[in-house]
Amino acid sequence: MTQTAEGTASSSGDTVGMAHMVRPGEVDISHGAILYVEGVTVSFDGFKALNKLSLAIDAGELRCIIGPNGAGKTTMMDVITGKTQPDAGTVFFGQTIDLLKMSEPEIAHAGIGRKFQKPTVFESHTVFENLELAMKMDKGVWSSLRYRISAEQRDRIAETLEHIQLESRAGIAAGLLSHGQKQWLEIGMLLMQDPKLLMLDEPVAGMTDAETERTAELFLSLAGRHSLIVVEHDMDFVSSIARKVTVLHEGRVLAEGPMDVIQNDERVIEVYLGR
Amino acid sequence: MGPIVAFFTRLYGPRGWLTLGGFIAVVLFVIPLLRLLPPEHSLHLSDYFVLLIGKIMCYAMVALAMDLIWGYAGILSLGHGLFFALGGYSMGMYLMREIGTEGQYRSHLPDYMVFLDWKEFPWYWAGSEYFWLAVLKVILVPGLLAFVFGWFAFRSRIKGVYFSIITQALTFAFMLLFFRNDTGFGGNNGFTDFKRILGFPLADPVTKTALFMITGLFLVLTLLACRYLVISKLGRVLAAIRDAEGRAMFSGYKTRDYKLFVWTLSAVMCGIAGALYVPQVGIINPSEMSPANSIEMAIWVAVGGRGTLVGPLFGAGLVNGAKSWFTVAFPDFWLYFLGCLFILATLFLPRGAIGLLDRLRRKT
Numbered sequence: 135m136t137q138t139a140e141g142t143a144s145s146s147g148d149t150v151g152m153a154h155m156v157r158p159g160e161v162d163i164s165h166g167a168i169l170y171v172e173g174v175t176v177s178f179d180g181f182k183a184l185n186k187l188s189l190a191i192d193a194g195e196l197r198c199i200i201g202p203n204g205a206g207k208t209t210m211m212d213v214i215t216g217k218t219q220p221d222a223g224t225v226f227f228g229q230t231i232d233l234l235k236m237s238e239p240e241i242a243h244a245g246i247g248r249k250f251q252k253p254t255v256f257e258s259h260t261v262f263e264n265l266e267l268a269m270k271m272d273k274g275v276w277s278s279l280r281y282r283i284s285a286e287q288r289d290r291i292a293e294t295l296e297h298i299q300l301e302s303r304a305g306i307a308a309g310l311l312s313h314g315q316k317q318w319l320e321i322g323m324l325l326m327q328d329p330k331l332l333m334l335d336e337p338v339a340g341m342t343d344a345e346t347e348r349t350a351e352l353f354l355s356l357a358g359r360h361s362l363i364v365v366e367h368d369m370d371f372v373s374s375i376a377r378k379v380t381v382l383h384e385g386r387v388l389a390e391g392p393m394d395v396i397q398n399d400e401r402v403i404e405v406y407l408g409r
Numbered sequence: 410m411g412p413i414v415a416f417f418t419r420l421y422g423p424r425g426w427l428t429l430g431g432f433i434a435v436v437l438f439v440i441p442l443l444r445l446l447p448p449e450h451s452l453h454l455s456d457y458f459v460l461l462i463g464k465i466m467c468y469a470m471v472a473l474a475m476d477l478i479w480g481y482a483g484i485l486s487l488g489h490g491l492f493f494a495l496g497g498y499s500m501g502m503y504l505m506r507e508i509g510t511e512g513q514y515r516s517h518l519p520d521y522m523v524f525l526d527w528k529e530f531p532w533y534w535a536g537s538e539y540f541w542l543a544v545l546k547v548i549l550v551p552g553l554l555a556f557v558f559g560w561f562a563f564r565s566r567i568k569g570v571y572f573s574i575i576t577q578a579l580t581f582a583f584m585l586l587f588f589r590n591d592t593g594f595g596g597n598n599g600f601t602d603f604k605r606i607l608g609f610p611l612a613d614p615v616t617k618t619a620l621f622m623i624t625g626l627f628l629v630l631t632l633l634a635c636r637y638l639v640i641s642k643l644g645r646v647l648a649a650i651r652d653a654e655g656r657a658m659f660s661g662y663k664t665r666d667y668k669l670f671v672w673t674l675s676a677v678m679c680g681i682a683g684a685l686y687v688p689q690v691g692i693i694n695p696s697e698m699s700p701a702n703s704i705e706m707a708i709w710v711a712v713g714g715r716g717t718l719v720g721p722l723f724g725a726g727l728v729n730g731a732k733s734w735f736t737v738a739f740p741d742f743w744l745y746f747l748g749c750l751f752i753l754a755t756l757f758l759p760r761g762a763i764g765l766l767d768r769l770r771r772k773t
């Protein structure tokens with residue numbers, strides 16, 4: 135394993151300088167990529183939702199994934215986050231972490247955060263408590279029983295509340311938020327987890343234009359320090375943040391490249407954009 | 410002192426502690442005193458009344474245990490009667506040994522074993538003459554069974570109605586097992602005719618009063634333990650699992666561990682309640698494991714108000730108070746009444762009696 139130029143360039147600082155000394159639990163991004171999906175197939179009663187899907191995401195990248203309904207975008211996220219076991223294929227987080235051998239909470243601890251297509255927050259808890267629950271810390275039964283919030287943690291939550299512009303709603307039940315606010319809260323919860331890779335399934339659905347714009351800014355500010363995979367149908371939104379776009383169709387990658395190239399690709403227009 | 414005071418004020422506010430203090434005073438002083446007054450005295454409390462309150466306190470502990478698992482973690486168990494009965498049987502085995510050779514057949518074996526023509530205690534009765542071992546079994550038997558059952562059920566991600574049905578089947582299966590004479594627990598008669606506990610005669614009013622007080626104390630401790638749990642972050646995680654388990658898992662919580670923990674704890678609480686129940690009422694038999702019994706436990710919680718702890722306490726009191734009156738006045742109608750109560754509570758009082766009180770208080 136030799137040190138590569140991209141490895142250093144995309145380093146987040148700590149272990150990349152010494153590719154051979156990756157600590158267990160650390161994500162080894164010495165080859166530049168943070169996520170490898172290779173030959174993944176998922177069938178539901180014979181129907182192939184994913185069909186030998188392969189894809190790699192670079193560390194610090196912001197990747198947009200588009201595709202018509204039923205293309206397999208959510209299923210792909212289910213596989214990466216441990217919710218669905220594929221019939222074939224491999225999924226690696228960095229060079230060393232085999233995600234297919236891990237449970238959902240283990241994958242979350244390894245540094246992958248996920249926003250669901252349907253916004254999912256803890257509705258009977260307050261906005262503050264939602265963020266507190268998501269915050270990165272020991273999440274075992276005993277530590278939860280003995281946990282007391284520290285001043286530092288309060289500050290972190292306050293910071294995130296500001297970030298997602300929900301300061302004034304900190305004390306109300308999350309179930310009372312608007313759809314767009316729930317989306318933001320869920321994104322805030324991901325940020326509290328401090329993941330290396332964020333996967334966001336249709337994050338701007340149900341948001342106002344202003345909210346969508348702010349979300350775009352937020353994602354752009356996150357890229358670099360974090361890697362992001364954003365699944366979206368909203369083309370304007372995708373154009374506003376996209377660097378590299380992957381088009382999924384019938385469970386496999388149809389095209390991949392910069393947004394302007396993709397937009398003019400005939401096959402893409404046929405299955406998706408032109409309709 | 411500071412941290413200790415902070416600990417207590419965190420659990421309940423002044424009003425809560427005052428109410429709890431009042432309850433403790435009544436259970437530990439007022440009722441025992443009135444109970445021990447001479448029977449001619451106009452304020453003397455009857456055996457029947459004290460036993461009824463003692464029983465209801467045991468049921469109230471069960472209601473707390475049910476609320477923990479159902480109200481907070483969202484897992485509806487319809488088999489908690491089993492854990493209650495296992496705690497009761499664990500204590501009952503010891504009480505049977507305390508009878509000594511005073512049974513009908515003057516044997517060191519319980520009467521039913523003599524009747525079955527057994528010469529020796531079966532191996533699983535070993536050590537049953539020791540009180541400390543009985544206490545240990547009260548905790549371990551329901552605890553272990555719940556742990557093993559929960560381990561498989563939660564690992565297979567069995568949820569909702571399926572889980573409830575399996576717990577019904579479990580308690581039913583155990584009831585059939587305990588009905589058999591060969592099982593060695595007295596068949597359908599179960600254990601009864603107890604004489605002593607730790608050498609104290611059970612017929613003695615002082616022993617009865619002491620058991621009553623101990624039950625009251627355990628009820629208070631159980632309430633405080635539950636309260637500590639539900640206001641901790643663990644309690645919030647449980648509610649998070651109830652509301653959105655997927656989100657909780659992707660937030661890094663091993664929800665299976667949490668469910669297993671609270672499930673086992675809840676079973677142990679039921680076991681303790683059963684162990685306190687048996688010496689007071691003087692009998693334990695397999696009917697405690699009947700599916701209907703476990704369903705009734707869920708009704709106490711639904712009627713009182715899920716996820717409030719105090720609500721289920723009231724629910725247990727209310728329903729059982731009504732039951733003791735009904736079964737005397739209109740014995741044939743009790744089950745209809747219970748069914749109606751349950752339907753009314755689910756239709757009109759989603760937050761139970763406590764929710765109703767809350768609403769009334771806000772209106773005035």
Ligand SMILES: Nc1ncnc2c1ncn2[C@@H]1O[C@H](COP(=O)(O)OP(=O)(O)OP(=O)(O)O)[C@@H](O)[C@H]1O
Pocket residue numbers: 178183201202203204205206207208209210251
């Ligand atoms: N659990 C399941 N059982 C059977 N079929 C499923 C299951 N989950 C997904 N599918 C099917 O797999 C295909 C891919 O679904 P998926 O949800 O991944 O699509 P998607 O790209 O996220 O679509 P959308 O844009 O509508 O969210 C669909 O045809 C869907 O019906």
Ligand SMILES: [Mg+2]
Pocket residue numbers: 207208209251335
């Ligand atoms: Mg989808």
